[in-house]
Amino acid sequence: MxxxxxxxxxxxxxxxxxxxxxxxxxxxxxxxxxxxxxxxxxxxxxxxxxxxxxxxxxxxxxxxxxxxxxxxxxxxxxxxxxxxxxxxxxxxxxxxxxxxxxxxxxxxxxxxxxxxxxxxxxxxxxxxxxxxxxxxxxxxxxxxxxxxxxxxxxxxxxxxxxxxxxxxxxxxxxxxxxxxxxxxxxxxxxxxxxxxxxxxxxxxxxxxxxxxxxxxxxxxxxxxxxxxxxxxxxxxxxxxxxxxxxxxxxxxxxxxxxxxxxxxxxxxxxxxxxxxxxxxxxxxxxxxxxxxxxxxxxxxxxxxxxxVNLHEAMLLYPDTTFRRDPVARTSQEQFLQWNFHSNPEQTLPETNITGFLPPVEHLTSQDLLYDLDANIFDEINLLSFVTEESFDPMEISQLFEEPESDSGLSLNSSHSTSITKCNSSHSVSDEGAIGYSNPNSLSHHDLEGAVGGYYPEPSKVCHMDQGNETGLHGDLTFQHILHNHTYHTQPDDPEPTSISFSWPGKSQKAYLNDTDKSLSRDEQRAKALHIPFSVDEIVRMPVDSFNSMLSRYYLTDLQVSLIRDIRRRGKNKVAAQNCRKRKLDMILNLEDDVCNLQAKKETLKREQAQCNKAINIMKQKLQDLCHDVFSRLKDDEGRPVNSSQYALECSHDGTFLIVPKELLTSGHKKEGQKGKRKR
DNA sequence: CAGAGCTGTCATATC
DNA sequence: AGGATATGACAGCTC
Known part of the structure; x- marks a missing residue:
């Protein structure tokens, strides 16, 4: 003490x-x-x-x-x-x-x-x-x-x-x-x-x-x-x-x-x-x-x-302390090096200590420590929210700071949020959900998509220890859910069945970052708070199931708030996508309408032109006919009728009248007033 | 580097 | 009245 x-x-x-x-x-x-x-x-x-x-x-x-x-x-x-x-x-x-x-x-x-x-x-x-x-x-x-x-x-x-x-x-x-x-x-x-x-x-x-x-x-x-x-x-x-x-x-x-x-x-x-x-x-x-x-x-x-001193250690290992070296050491080894070798020249034994700290599914504070900076104490509180190995306080802080969020729901998105099952022999599909007992509402796939979480039944809590499977076999089904928070970035990634996990080809931090990048912010938030449901579940869950879920399971206020936010954002995201899709469809439909109307307009114009042409032809024919008629007409004195002074008018009974134009114009004003009849 | 396009989110309106 | 949905506006990101 x-x-x-x-x-x-x-x-x-x-x-x-x-x-x-x-x-x-x-x-x-x-x-x-x-x-x-x-x-x-x-x-x-x-x-x-x-x-x-x-x-x-x-x-x-x-x-x-x-x-x-x-x-x-x-x-x-x-x-x-x-x-x-x-x-x-x-x-x-x-x-x-x-x-x-x-x-x-x-x-x-x-x-x-x-x-x-x-x-x-x-x-x-x-x-x-x-x-x-x-x-x-x-x-x-x-x-x-x-x-x-x-x-x-x-x-x-x-x-x-x-x-x-x-x-x-x-x-x-x-x-x-x-x-x-x-x-x-x-x-x-x-x-x-x-x-x-x-x-x-x-x-x-x-x-x-x-x-x-x-x-x-x-x-x-x-x-x-x-x-x-x-x-x-x-x-x-x-x-x-x-x-x-x-x-x-x-x-x-x-x-x-x-x-x-x-x-x-x-x-x-x-x-x-x-x-x-x-x-x-x-x-x-x-x-x-x-x-x-x-x-x-x-x-x-x-x-x-x-x-002795955190800051001293940080100074001594400015490069390696907070960076995961994928090749030389596991995170635990680095941690141990940082923690125990105040002398920089003192090398860390390369002994595999994975038996001491199972790496992947149990990356612990050591992992976090790599990501801590000199202001680490400011972040300690945020670390309290860190529930996953891949999170450092900055990430968590940013998760909740950043106003924009990606709830991970996209019409085309297919984020792989599946929980890696370390032991494939234990299926989670037949054990119900992670704190979600509605078998009809939660499929195996959904379970795999759960972002974290715990099972509310306390008696089912145990560490996923291979050595204890015999005694706690009945609970192991949940252990994968409870303890394994490793997420695949690639669906085809082999399941890490071994405790000795090697980070594939890149630094652990890079790997984890990449892994986290595959998760939306809401998924990361849910993961951080151990929301026992996937974002997709939360969003797509029916209202009744959603409400019953909230009331049935042990969720903190923060978790409930986050779940509601996730659901709201997810719904709204889908709505926005649908809205944009509808808007785009409307725009496309309007464009089609415009094209159709333009085509129709051109057709009508052509028809109008044809009609005008026909009308002109008819007028010309009428004019020729009138000229021919007047050329044959004689007045009472035997003189030819001037076509400029008279006009032909067809009566209802089929007879033609030769009407002076001034009478014709005035006759239009006074119907029934007709000129003298000519033959 | 500017700008267009896409997307997520929020606020608000509407259903 | 309250929740779900629709939509405008804004910001961030990518190309």
Missing amino acids: KLLKQWWSAGGGLLHLTMLLSLAGLRVDLDLYLLPPPPPTLLRDELLLLGGPTRSAYALSRFPASGGWGRAGRLHPKGREPDPTASLEGHLLREVRALGVPFIPYTRVDAWLVHSVAAGDATGAHGLLGAAASSGAGVDGGSQAAPGGGGGPRAGRSSPLAAEEEEKAPAEPTAQVPDAGGRASQENEVLREKCEGVDDRSEQEKNEERVSGQKEKLQENNGDGNKVADKSEWEVEKTTESRNERHLNGTDISFSLEDLFQLLSSQPDYSLENISEDFPPVLGSISDGMNSSTYYNVNFTQAISHD
Whole structure:
């Protein structure tokens, strides 16, 4: 604790705290992963505390004015409100605040932490585990597990996992601080050999033992563990929520970072065993008597000493720290390099540590850290919204800042938003939707298009750990949905079935950026907030289904707001496209009409010309006829009739009259007035 | 670099 | 009255 204070005061920063926790195997990540967004109130408050302007005023402006931790609002279908403090975040916040740290971001705890929940260890036997699972990996947040309950503050130490590992571990000499890299390497080798010699079982065996051990411990500590395990999910939620309430009342709030570290040291999978393979043996123990694991022989104090200053690390690794090198290292390796090698000349062992941190589907804060800049603390709050490995705070900030958006709906668009299924043997099609139980409304394709999300059933939360498939097989179907947020950029991309994922031909960041570029902004937003539906679903969903979906599933206000925005924008986008299409059609139709009318006009003109021509012909014929008639006519005196003075007029009875023109003109005025009849 | 075209989004009107 | 739809206007992006 003292070191933590020093570390913080030295500018180590929050990120280092999270990194340390992450190194310790807890994997307290800056990204949310399974977590809902952080509480807006906290975000605002902590932003103020941080004193840094947010780059996402837009995002903040969209935050609901109220809300609790994470999925505030709907923790349970019955409407039970969540326990705002029943979470690891709450613990950490209090703990770190006690250290004078103004802010701790929303954290992510997954992997083995979740196992305790999935295995029915909701009694809080692991204390922190329960808290972590309840807040982080627990899909249903605090309703799932009892944070710090049951097992009490030292639950981590009494963890069956810790006990189990301690039994397996040989007596290890007291950790010593390495004085040089070479010595550290030697010790590391020795340590690795010991570890390998002791723990040569398969991961699956260990996981099975862990699960069984958790259950046993559950029975020991709570006595009703089986009852809890046998209870319905809703009942389990009630039980754990009641524990949360107890926790709220302060009866068992004594979790500390020490506990956290101790607990971490007892976890075999993700922490020290693997760390020890790749890092100099950081020996010794936490000075305050923390029951550090002798088996793993890792000292967080040393880790802290190696990882003193974020800014220093940034200066030392200006090029590599925040850039993913696709060829030489995985992101985890880079992170470790950044985190542990304050000496730039000290090279990182090229050991594959993917067993420590599954890369693709579990890119964690380490990944984020590459993208953080010197103003990283201004972005920490935004990191809280980051739920995907490919997001960095800038991206998230921009996501919510940029006024223009691409909801990903296009008449011709075919964004590939499918979730990569790491294990193709587990289909999601027959398990219903991700928090969307209407089988008629959600197809398999829709599921693949879901942008993120979690399943609201807390009991189904578990980490996608291959070693635990035997014990948690029934839940694995959802694990792909819950934990695998890798998105194909190419539909034909082979499914990443291996934990060791290599970024194809380009840097990880570039790859992720490209991947994200394939997603619309709304899709990215939905992904960031773990909206358990695809944008396409949200938009195309019928109104009734949409409304029932909003009311049926645990969605935070922010999620609901985003979903509605996505639907509104998507609908409007389609409407705008249709409108433009109609407008274009109208324009085209009008152009056709114009052409048709012009053609008709020309036809009429031609007809008119022909008629005029015919009329002229007729007039000429009439004139000739009249001339011929008058040439033959004689008056009474035998003189020829002047055609200029007289005109022929045909009467009704067929007779012709020779009428003087002046009479003809006046006769028009006076009908019936006729001249003299001529023959 | 300017401009046209396309697209997404918002505000508002209309249904 | 409220939601869905239509549309004008604007801005960003691409060519």
